[in-house]
Amino acid sequence: MDMWSHQADEIDELPAWSMAAGAESLIEIENPLPQRIDREWAFGGATGEGVKVCILDSGVDAEHPLVNGVTRALTIAVDERGAPVAEEDSAGDACGHGTACAGIVRAIAPDAEIHSARVLGAGFSGSGRVLLAGLRWAVAEGFDVINMSLSTTKREFAESLRELADSAYFKRTVLVASAHNMPVESFPWRFASVISVASHEEKDPLCFYVNPRPPVEFFARGVDVEVAWTAGGTIRATGNSFATPCISAIAALILSKHRRLTPFQLKTVLYLTATNVAAGVDA
Amino acid sequence: MPDGTDRLHAAVGAGILPSDEEYGRLLRSIVEVARAIFGAKASSVFLYEQETDELVFAAVAGDAEQHLLGRRMPSSAGIAGWVLAAGTPLILDDVASDPRFARDVAEETGYVPKGLMAVPLLDEEHALGVLQVLDRPERSRFSMQEMDLLSLFANQAAIALRLLGSARRARAALAATGDVLAVAELAAAFERLHGDRRDAAHRLLNDLTRIFA
Numbered sequence: 001m002d003m004w005s006h007q008a009d010e011i012d013e014l015p016a017w018s019m020a021a022g023a024e025s026l027i028e029i030e031n032p033l034p035q036r037i038d039r040e041w042a043f044g045g046a047t048g049e050g051v052k053v054c055i056l057d058s059g060v061d062a063e064h065p066l067v068n069g070v071t072r073a074l075t076i077a078v079d080e081r082g083a084p085v086a087e088e089d090s091a092g093d094a095c096g097h098g099t100a101c102a103g104i105v106r107a108i109a110p111d112a113e114i115h116s117a118r119v120l121g122a123g124f125s126g127s128g129r130v131l132l133a134g135l136r137w138a139v140a141e142g143f144d145v146i147n148m149s150l151s152t153t154k155r156e157f158a159e160s161l162r163e164l165a166d167s168a169y170f171k172r173t174v175l176v177a178s179a180h181n182m183p184v185e186s187f188p189w190r191f192a193s194v195i196s197v198a199s200h201e202e203k204d205p206l207c208f209y210v211n212p213r214p215p216v217e218f219f220a221r222g223v224d225v226e227v228a229w230t231a232g233g234t235i236r237a238t239g240n241s242f243a244t245p246c247i248s249a250i251a252a253l254i255l256s257k258h259r260r261l262t263p264f265q266l267k268t269v270l271y272l273t274a275t276n277v278a279a280g281v282d283a
Numbered sequence: 284m285p286d287g288t289d290r291l292h293a294a295v296g297a298g299i300l301p302s303d304e305e306y307g308r309l310l311r312s313i314v315e316v317a318r319a320i321f322g323a324k325a326s327s328v329f330l331y332e333q334e335t336d337e338l339v340f341a342a343v344a345g346d347a348e349q350h351l352l353g354r355r356m357p358s359s360a361g362i363a364g365w366v367l368a369a370g371t372p373l374i375l376d377d378v379a380s381d382p383r384f385a386r387d388v389a390e391e392t393g394y395v396p397k398g399l400m401a402v403p404l405l406d407e408e409h410a411l412g413v414l415q416v417l418d419r420p421e422r423s424r425f426s427m428q429e430m431d432l433l434s435l436f437a438n439q440a441a442i443a444l445r446l447l448g449s450a451r452r453a454r455a456a457l458a459a460t461g462d463v464l465a466v467a468e469l470a471a472a473f474e475r476l477h478g479d480r481r482d483a484a485h486r487l488l489n490d491l492t493r494i495f496a
Contacts, residue, residue, distance in 0.1 A: 058365060094360075095361070095362070095364070095365045097365050097369070097373075120359060120364075120365060120368045120369065121359045121364075121368075122359060123336045123357060123358050123359050124331060124336060124358035124359060124364070124367050124368050124410070125333065125336045125358070127359075127368040149369065149371070150368070150369035150370065150371060151369070151370050151371065152370060153370050153405055153407070153408040153409075153410065154408050155408050178371055180370070180371065181372065181430070181431055181434060182372065182402070182403075182405060182434040182435075182437070182438060183434075183435065183438050184405045184407065184408075184438070185407075185408070186370055199427060201427065222427075223426075223427050224376070224424060230387075235375050235376070235377055235378065236375070236376035236377045236424070237373065237374060237375050237376070238373075238374035238375075238376075238425070238426075238427055238430065239371060239372060239373045239374060239430070240371065241369065241371050241373065
């Protein structure tokens with residue numbers, strides 16, 4: 001039994017707005033923080049089993065050998081009231097990018113459930129609205145991890161995205177989003193409630209760094225990576241959008257071993273096991 | 284609907300703003316500079332057209348084929364479409380290893396590159412298009428630093444494109460209205476004058492103002 005798993009049984013789905021006198025048992029933390037959290041504790045032996053990862057992207061080619069099947073593939077549209085409409089998606093991935101992300105997650109967390117939600121590919125004019133609808137749908141579905149290797153620069157969506165990101169944060173859905181390496185504002189990666197990721201040049205997919213100079217919070221492998229692409233092939237690719245699924249997958253590993261971690265706790269574990277924090281401890 | 288004075292002001296403004304021809308020169312300059320910075324075989328720009336929700340192949344420098352200029356494709360097609368919608372730069376290498384993908388890229392660029400960098404042209408929240416740099420003879424792979432450099436350059440290019448684009452639209456709007464076009468043309472002609480001729484034109488305009496006022 002680890003320090004946080006006791007919450008699984010005790011946590012009422014209703015929020016506690018205050019703590020009445022004599023209700024100390026409600027905030028009792030059974031297990032104190034272990035003396036140290038290392039990678040072995042965090043994800044040693046983990047495979048991602050039982051963890052649901054949603055890839056919000058261009059779709060996923062489920063037949064690709066590096067993807068090896070998806071649990072579900074949906075395409076997201078927007079109805080006249082702006083609400084998301086999810087339908088079965090048999091189109092696969094015309095672009096290759098979503099397949100690349102799914103392949104990265106599969107390589108690191110082989111037993112994680114991969115769910116594809118296609119929000120790109122139906123034209124640019126509605127892309128911000130569909131992205132927002134896709135995230136709304138994914139948060140409502142209660143995925144454990146949502147991988148967003150994309151962002152929008154449209155300010156009109158920023159506030160809704162922020163509300164959704166906050167809502168995911170409190171519903172135990174971890175949002176992992178690509179940081180932007182261009183001098184423009186984009187969303188949702190800048191929000192404090194998500195985990196933002198940019199690239200480093202190391203080859204090890206489990207090597208990741210915490211960044212002491214935010215808003216980018218973590219660096220993961222994103223340079224010259226061989227990734228799954230269209231037609232069952234692979235391609236060598238560079239971009240923050242390939243670093244992001246590394247962190248999504250590591251989050252899936254951690255969550256498969258420690259099922260009920262909140263995003264706050266997960267981010268803490270990521271911090272404590274980051275290569276530039278854990279290196280000295282594990283040595 | 285702007286009143287008459289606003290339209291005349293707009294006409295004078297549009298008259299001294301850059302023309303379509305200068306817009307084309309800017310686009311060509313962007314791809315030529317991008318190609319030169321990276322020693323690449325080719326560079327190209329796709330512009331996003333809101334009315335049709337399409338990407339238009341607007342400029343190319345280098346080996347890629349000029350006859351593809353003006354070609355249109357759905358705004359979500361291919362690598363350029365993904366980069367536009369995701370708003371995120373991308374580097375792809377060993378492109379030829381995937382025949383289907385190679386064909387898609389060839390349709391976008393006019394030839395099959397081994398590697399490419401693609402960045403969105405973003406001015407604040409507006410996505411104007413996608414800038415691509417394709418291959419280079421010496422070193423095959425593009426680095427992350429180069430992507431950052433291309434992103435910075437794309438940012439500058441996007442600002443210039445936005446300014447010229449606004450001017451172009453202003454001129455087009457005025458051309459449609461007709462009656463104030465003469466004012467725009469007069470302002471443009473005045474802007475082109477230098478030295479004594481400009482001084483003389485200035486005196487003449489002042490005299491005209493006194494007569495009309």
